[in-house]
Amino acid sequence: MATATKTKSMVAEELAAAELIDTHCHLDFPDYQADLEQVVKRAAQAGVRQMITVGIDLASSRKGVELAEQWPGVFATVGVHPHHVNEIGPDDYQALQELGRHPRVVAYGEIGLDYVKEYSPAPLQREHFAHQVAIARQLELPLVIHDREAHADTLAILREAGELPAGGVMHCFSGDAALAEEVLAMGFYVSIPGVVTFKSAATLWEAVRMVPLERLLLETDAPFLAPVPLRGKRNEPAYLAHIAAKVAELKGCAPAAVARQTTANARRLFNLR
Numbered sequence: 001m002a003t004a005t006k007t008k009s010m011v012a013e014e015l016a017a018a019e020l021i022d023t024h025c026h027l028d029f030p031d032y033q034a035d036l037e038q039v040v041k042r043a044a045q046a047g048v049r050q051m052i053t054v055g056i057d058l059a060s061s062r063k064g065v066e067l068a069e070q071w072p073g074v075f076a077t078v079g080v081h082p083h084h085v086n087e088i089g090p091d092d093y094q095a096l097q098e099l100g101r102h103p104r105v106v107a108y109g110e111i112g113l114d115y116v117k118e119y120s121p122a123p124l125q126r127e128h129f130a131h132q133v134a135i136a137r138q139l140e141l142p143l144v145i146h147d148r149e150a151h152a153d154t155l156a157i158l159r160e161a162g163e164l165p166a167g168g169v170m171h172c173f174s175g176d177a178a179l180a181e182e183v184l185a186m187g188f189y190v191s192i193p194g195v196v197t198f199k200s201a202a203t204l205w206e207a208v209r210m211v212p213l214e215r216l217l218l219e220t221d222a223p224f225l226a227p228v229p230l231r232g233k234r235n236e237p238a239y240l241a242h243i244a245a246k247v248a249e250l251k252g253c254a255p256a257a258v259a260r261q262t263t264a265n266a267r268r269l270f271n272l273r
């Protein structure tokens with residue numbers, strides 16, 4: 001049966017029976033303090049068996065690792081988000097480097113550049129980004145890259161770093177098909193957030209159609225960016241199914257096939273078991 005003729009509940013059922021991985025969420029955020037157990041349970045019911053909680057500074061990275069120790073389906077990353085590089089303490093990178101060797105840590109990030117908010121000055125962001133790419137390389141961890149309105153500088157810093165054998169992902173991809181092509185040429189994955197379900201996302205749709213399914217990852221970036229029909233609400237990993245369904249529609253393939261391939265991709269990049 002063609003995807004277009006399936007009802008929404010049939011698609012949800014198909015995905016719940018499949019296996020999805022939310023490759024980017026922030027479960028350590030206070031938004032989940034009261035009901036994390038329910039959030040993890042709802043994720044499993046919606047087919048999201050594994051999720052990666054992403055660090056934004058030292059404290060958040062530590063909390064993420066604690067959650068990963070506590071929940072079998074949760075893995076963690078460590079790193080300092082560009083918003084927070086101006087708050088970093090003198091020993092924080094040393095601590096992150098040690099934390100990065102924890103067996104439940106599967107990537108380094110999120111790191112990168114954010115020229116939209118510029119909570120930290122752009123030159124400082126670039127300096128810390130380059131420094132953290134070097135740390136990630138030492139740790140032999142894949143990179144989780146945050147890039148908002150900083151495409152050229154982000155790619156320049158990654159290229160200057162030379163070969164990155166562990167690879168990485170451009171998370172919450174916000175570029176067009178041309179940028180996606182450059183990201184693919186660097187050997188990186190492209191991760192698709194809930195924005196893909198928005199009516200205004202035509203540029204992102206084009207990128208999704210262009211990127212081979214073998215190079216796509218799915219993410220909620222929860223608690224931010226809840227997909228349609230939950231837009232505006234607190235996001236959570238269970239809503240990943242809406243993103244998978246939209247990607248399937250754009251790719252013209254079965255939701256279960258999107259789940260299977262993106263899950264295999266995530267396992268490969270992050271060495272998940």
Ligand SMILES: [Zn+2]
Nearest residue numbers: 110146171172
């Ligand atoms: Zn981000």
Ligand SMILES: [Zn+2]
Nearest residue numbers: 024054110221
């Ligand atoms: Zn994030």
